[in-house]
Amino acid sequence: MATPSENLAASLEVLKSLQEDGNVAIRANHLSRTHRERLAKNGFIREVVKGWYIPANPDEVPGESTAWYTTFWAFCADYLDERFGQEWCLSPEQSLTLWTGDWTVPKQLLVRSPKGGNKPLALPYGTSIFDVRLELPPAADMQVNNGLRAFNLPAGLIATSPTHFAAQPIVMRAALAAINDASDVLGRLLDGGHSTIAGRLAGAFRNIGRDSMANSIAETMRTAGYTVNETDPFKGIPHAALGARETSPYVNRVTMMWQRMREDVLAHFPAPAKKRPTKTAYLKHVEEVYVTDAYNSLSIEGYRVNTALIERIHSGEWNADTIEADRNHKDALAARGYWQAFQRVKQSVGRVLDGENAGEVAHRDHGAWYRELFGPSITAGLLRPSDLAGYRNGPIYIRRSMHVPPNRDAVRELMPAFFDLLENEPEPAVRVVLGHFIFVYIHPYYDGNGRIGRFLMNVMLASGGYPWTVVPVKGRDDYMAALEKASVEGDIIPFTQHLGNLLKA
Secondary structure, three states: OOOHHHHHHHHHHHHHHHHHOOOOOEEHHHOOHHHHHHHHHOOOEEEEEOOEEEEOOOOOOOOOOHHHHHHHHHHHHHHHHHHHOOOOEEOHHHHHHHHOOOOOOOOEEEEEEOOOOOEEEEOHHHOEEEEEEOOOOOHHHEEEEOOEEEEOHHHHHHHOOOHHHHHOHHHHHHHHHOOOOOHHHHHHHHHHOOHHHHHHHHHHHHHOOOHHHHHHHHHHHHHOOOOOOOOOOOOOOOOOOOOOOOOOHHHHHHHHHHHHHHHHHHHHOOOOOOOOOOHHHHHHHHHHOHHHHHHHHHHHOOOOOOHHHHHHHHOOOOOHHHHHHOOOOHHHHHHHHHHHHHHHHHHHHHHHHOOOOHHHHHHHHHHHHHHHHHHHHHHOOOOOHHHHOOOOOOOOOOOOOOOOOOOHHHHHHHHHHHHHHHHHOOOHHHHHHHHHHHHHHHOOOOOOHHHHHHHHHHHHHHHOOOOOOOOOHHHHHHHHHHHHHHHHHOOOHHHHHHHHHHHHO
């Protein structure tokens, strides 16, 4: 007779086979009742709605949302395919959100299908799918995006509600800027006789500085006999300054986020002190605050460290024998890495205090901070040397967050653009807040993003004469909630105020 562990192993083999076949949404009939109950009891699958499951981590605590947020899009694709076959697609508004690189988990996913039931399906953590009974667009107007049937970019711009431009200006401007030529939308406008929509799109393109595209749409429609009255659907929202040749939706999105958020930062972050300390005094304070900074920054990331461990590393009690003894002690390795990275960051701060451009210093040095942060784990054999090669080359998810960081290709577009923004930003307060926020929003590394984001914040603080500031672990929940609000809702004010209050403490 098989042992309980052998029975569980057999059930896990079945689950593994389903996952290898690409199944994320697992129907009850995909598993025998015995396998299903055994896997659910041991925490390897979790019920989403009656008869539908997702794979889960048995170590997750009850109420943990990470498994759901990381599988949301794949679950929805599998579920909708199973329910509607190929007769469904996302709404044009949701389609454009995805095409512009925003994979934040929505509270409600709006879907079109001729078989739709016109009612919501409740999903975990306050999310839902609402399937509306509507005809699908022509096949030529649809495109699959990571398993999700969606309006393609030109068709989505034409079909989107007029009010959505003003409601979601960053999404809509990024979508408009991703159009390479007016002909991408003109054919559909002409075939459908969409003179009103043509006037709206012409005004929208002019709003983002694409005058030639706006003129081409209006003049071509008029030549074809249509009356076109150009209107700006962004209604009072200031024009966006986008590069004329930049079509990356990711870069345009972050650029517009920066432009919009900087005003809120300036309104809610303390002004720099008029009298600044000397370089010697400033660096002396940085050295004095090291133990407190290391303890809090590492603790925020879940490492279990204490001041005794940090002091041991700080005093130089670290050699080959110590490394070997700590081979499986990730907390000690993380503490040693933090000390090494801190020394490099302190050098960066010194160059900023000498008058170098803080953005240029961070651009040049942040790779070295990252390598020092994880160097001890390489020495101990816990990571491969290739893990220090550079930015991540795959997807990543943030625990308990509805924000999904950009894909690997987008990271390589975004990081140079991010540092351009940082280097050209004249206000130190904006460099401090948006430097930290946008870095962790992009999440360029598999690990260490929070620690490097706080290092980056402190280098930018030095550029404005602000003191090195510790983000305390006791305020972790508020800190993470403020980051989440900025990432998911685009509201930077709580994060700005949180950092500003730390300066006043």
